[in-house]
Amino acid sequence: GRQAKKSRGGGRILLSTMDRLKRWLILALSILLVVGCVIPGYADELDKLREQQREISRKIQEYRRYIANKNIEIKDLNQQLAALDRAIAQAETKLAALKDALKLAEADLAQAEKELAQAQAEQKERLAILEDRLRAIYKNGSVTSLEVLLQAASFTDFLVRYDLLQRIAEQDVVLLREIEARRLEIEARKADLEVKRAHIASLKNQAEEQKAILEERQEEKAVLLAAAKEQKERAERALAAEEEASRQLAAKIRQMEARLKQKPFVGGRFTWPLPGYYTISSDYGWRVHPILGGRRFHAGIDIPAPEGTPVVAAAAGEVIFAGWYGGYGNAVVISHGGNITTTYAHLSRLSVSEGAKVAAGDEVGRVGDTGLSTGAHLHFDVREGGEPVNPWSYLR
DSSP, rough: OOOHHHHHHHHHHHHHHHHHHHEEEEEEEHHHHHHHHHHHHHHHHHHHHHHHHHHHHHHHHHHHHHHHHHHHHHHHHHHHHHHHHHHHHHHHHHHHHHHHHHHHHHHHHHHHHHHHHHHHHHHHHHHHHHHHHHHHHHHHHHHOHHHHTTOOSSHHHHHHHHHHHHHHHHHHHHHHHHHHHHHHHHHHHHHHHHHHHHHHHHHHHHHHHHHHHHHHHHHHHHHHHHHHHHHHHHHHHOOOOOHHHHHHHHHHHHHHHHSSSOOOOOOOOOOOSSOOOOSSSOOOOEHHHHTOOOOEEEEEEEEOTTTEHHHHHHHHSEEEEEEEEEGOOEEEEEEEEETTEEEEEEEEOOOOTTOOETTTOOEEEEEBBOOOOOOEEEEEEEEEEEEOOOOOHHHH
């Protein structure tokens, strides 16, 4: 009886232990089920956020391209306005010269008219003298030169009278001819000056019309320039909003990634991402943007190389992004653990896809000129927790 009792007691203990194990097993399975549901849920949400980030990056790229085009348009309009300013200044100089020439021509014409009037007065006066002589001859009857000569008291007187008559006649004829020649000369000069004045006046009118056209074009260009600047400013405001949204989204992605298991960063010196090419065209830090203009922060280093040159991973890790990334064009982002990532941008071709595991020195793409770029080169940057840091601390 004692043994049966003992056996029953042991059975109860075993049953109790089994119940506890069962409960723990159910609890563990529940936890695993919850964790298993949560992690894929985070992963799905992370994928959606990354897709949203890509869409925002696409919009940012469109705004940047639009702003770059507006900068070119504004530069062209400024050049046209400068050319119009120069043309207007030349037109004003020409117009001033024509006004001076016209003033001189009018002064010459006034002088010619004055001289013509004087010549006409002299001729009139000489004709009046001749008329008086003719009238005197008529009053004295048919007195001829012969009669005047016959009235001479002596032969000497005859010669004197004959010489005087000849000289008076010759003098009258010469004087009349001189006066007439001068009158004709002055009239010809006056006619020439009239033509010259009319020509200068015509040129002056043309210059004034040309200046008016240039000023009208200048006003039109100024209106277009103002509109282009306003459009650019609106685009810059929209770009700033998109960039802010991108920053906020990047922060959210970092929070999501922090919830997922991250491998620690092993550390050590990075491999040079573009073997054989070591010239730096644009270093890390503040610079004047080559396309957008203005001072902007450059998050990495630019290494120029021929298009198609292989680009390699700087360290071992997992590709967390491979595709078009706004102004970066075709880009690859590799996570190296410890929230440290490297970015390889402006690629002509991608050699890896998202989720791929890479070792240091593995090819990830080829040098290109995609996105907001001014020539074939690699943009390389290093980020800690999504924020850019000086890559030289990892490369040296």
